[in-house]
Amino acid sequence: MLPTLVIGLREGLEAALIVGIIAAFLRKNGKSLTPMWIGVGIAVALSIAVGVVLRAIEQALPQAAQEGMESIIGAVAVVFVTGMIVWMNTHSRGLKHELEAEANEAINDGHAYALAGMAFLAVLKEGFETSVFLLATFTASSSMALAATGAVIGVAAAILIGTGIYAGSVKLNLSTFFRWTGGFLILVAAGLVLTALRTAHEAGWLNAGQQTVLDLSAVVRPGTVQSALLxxxxxxxxxxRLIEVIGWFAYLIPVVLFVYWPRARRAHGMQIARLQFGVxxxxxxxxxxxxxxxxxxGAPQLPAAAISGAVGASGGTAQLAGDSFYFTLDGNSTRVHLDPAKSATAEVNGIVARHWKLPVAPTQTTAPSSVTLAQLIELNGGRLPVGVNAQTDPGPFDAGWSTGGTLEVFSAEGALLDATQTARTVVTISGGGLSTPRTISVDDSRYAAPSWAVTSASSTKAQAAVNDALASQTERAFWAVQLPIALGLAALITAAFGLRSRRRALTDQKTPVGPTASPAIPATPQRSKSYAAQ
Structure with missing residues (x-):
């Protein structure tokens, strides 16, 4: 409630001062106030419409997009409030006199409607800034109702103070007022920087620097005064979090120094250029x-993953080596080539992975081309297969072997995330007294292709290692690439301002001042007579 109250009070008072000064000049010179009030009303309506439209757009977006829009609105609000604080810090002392001079010039030129336009643009500017800033503050506030109440109270107070100043019943030191409220708004804007960084993370835009720096839960307890303040x-x-703390200080310290550095100790002339070059x-x-x-x-380093399965479950391992995938069961090792061109993209618990789905390679064991009845019963798990009669079909039988199924492999950052092989080996027997061929599934590990899967423990360990590697890559991409590029651009811009300040200082040094200035051209008698006549 307090931030929105101060925002409404400060922004509303700026607009009220401008409108009050213009109204006084119009009334003093016998001009109608109707055009001015029409302009003010239109500006207020447009400002409210901007806030309503932005809020409606935000609510219509998906959750992640809402967070992204909140970040953008927060950043724009910070820019607005910073510009307003800096401008007021520079012009607050002479604001009233500057406005009176401009209004007087417009009246003398007979441009009463220009004053109405001035009021319209002033209220529109302040109203638009207020809409964006309040919207950002509403989003960060825990209570929308209290935030709205604070804004209404602030605007109402600004109107009352502005009316009092216009009527002459209220005397207000504008420089002191804007200086103190500016300090409070700097803190609020720093909080908006922090909030914008958090919503940017929630939108998926900023994933670096998310390490928690402080635990303030003991201080910031819901319902307490400390929680309401902080x-x-x-x-x-x-x-x-780390990036939020850095952003908070990176905004707060320079703005506070700029606004509150003693005027007597501020840099001038060439000192400004040297300061900018130093920064x-x-x-x-x-x-x-x-x-x-x-x-x-680097890529995560992982040992071979343990595997288990229905066939060949003991002592199994699986691992990646370049474009080859190896799995070993019961001492038998199998290599499968993983062609990158045949991979697809899949997601494994939030990790974007490469996915191969390949046919199962047939077993390397040489299966017999014929089997006896006893061997057939052994292949069938100790049971006589359906459709085979020991008296009429004594064997031996001709045997044809075939293997089907799929091998699925998931990898990311060179690590094996998961792998599963689902295989089915069948033998087709004929002859030996059979009138028609019979097909039997084989579970014997001597002949059947193994079915297996990487254990959940190995898969979980690999996924955790990949997540750590991806997080490290994200951190490095931000801290060692993206942030240095942004800082480099900031350094170039600051150096460009330094060059401009240096040119200005050199120009000022070359401009003759006082006794070295060019002598004034003496007035002619005709001009003197003219002034005397006037």
Whole structure:
């Protein structure tokens, strides 16, 4: 409630001051206030419409997209409030006189409607900024009703103060007011930076720097004053993360220094250029340091995975080696070539993996081409196969062997995530007294292709290792690539500002001032007479 109240009060007072000054000039010069109030009403309606439309769009989006839009709105709000704080810090002392001078010039030129347009644009600007900032604050607030109440109270108070200033019954030191509220809004904006970084992570945009730095759960307990202050007002959660803490300080420290650095000690002329070049150099050094010292990330190293299955379950292992997959059962090793062109994309517990689905290779064991009745009963698990009569079909039988089934392999980052082989070996017998051939499934491990699967423990271990490797890659991509690029651009921009400041300082040094300035051209008698006549 408090952040929205201050936002409504501050932004509303800025608009109220401008409208009040313009209304005073219009009334003083006998002009109608109707066009101005029409412009103000349209601006207010447009500002409310912007907030409503943005909120409706956000609510219509899927969850991840909502989080992404909240991040964008939060970033825009931070830019708006920072620009407003910096501008007011520079112009608050002479705001009233500047507006009065502009209004007086417009009245003298006979442009009363220009003043109405000025009021419209001023209210529209403040209203649009307020809509975006309040929307971002509403999103971060735990209670939408309290946040809305604070905004209404703030705007109402701003209107009352603005009316009092217009009527002359309220005296307000604008410089002090904007200075103190600016400090509070800097803290609120820093909280919005933190919130925008968290929603960016929830949208899937920012996955680096998510290590929890502090555990404030003992302090930030729901329903307490501390929770209302830290979370509700300043936007600080109970589990601030590394990237959020860095973003909070990276925003707060420079803005506080810029706004509250003593005016007597502020840089001037060439000092500004040197300061900007120094800041650019420091940023560049940080960027190079991140690139040089952030650790490299390799593929996860895993031992062979244990496997189990219906056939050949004892002592089985499976592993990847380049484009080859090996599995060993009962001392028999089988190699399968994994052609990258024949792989598909699949997901294994959230991990994007390569997936091969291949036919089962036939067993390497030489199966007999004929079997006796006793061997047939042994192949069938100790039972006489259906359709075979020991008296009429004494054997021996001709045997034809065939194997079917699939081998599925899942891998990511060079690690074996999972593998399963489902096989079925059958023998077709004929002759030996049989009138028609018979097909029998074979479970004998001497002849049947094995069915097996990587154990859940091995699969879980491999998936955890891959997740760790992917997280490390994400961290490195951010800290050693993306962030240094952003810092490099920031350093270049800061250096460009330094060059501009240097050119300005050199130009000022070359401009003659005081006794070295060019002598003024003496006035002619005709011009003197003209001024005297005036």
């Amino acid at each position: 979370t509700g007002v300043l936007g600080i959660p109970a589990d601030p 650019a150099g420091a940023i560049a050094i940080v960027a190079l340091g991140l690139v040089a010292f952030f650790p490299r990330v």
